[in-house]
Amino acid sequence: MDLDYFKDKLFDLLNDADDMGITDIETNYRENKLIVSLQDGLVVEIQCRQISN
Numbered sequence: 585m586d587l588d589y590f591k592d593k594l595f596d597l598l599n600d601a602d603d604m605g606i607t608d609i610e611t612n613y614r615e616n617k618l619i620v621s622l623q624d625g626l627v628v629e630i631q632c633r634q635i636s637n
Contacts, residue, residue: 587634591616594632 591613598609598620605623612619618630 587616587632588613591618591632594618594630 591611595609595611595618598604598606598618606620607623608621610619610621611617616632618632620628620630622628
């Protein structure tokens with residue numbers, strides 16, 4: 585599995601998670617980040633890095 589495939593799957597998992605109260609997911613593929621906005625106003629940044637093969 586490569587990093588791009590992992591990021592895509594992570595996006596899909598978050599996007600399909602109806603019980604988490606996610607209102608928006610922004611992707612910044614150049615910086616390998618997902619910015620997730622929740623209904624309560626919380627915004628979370630998820631950074632993906634490959635640290636080994």
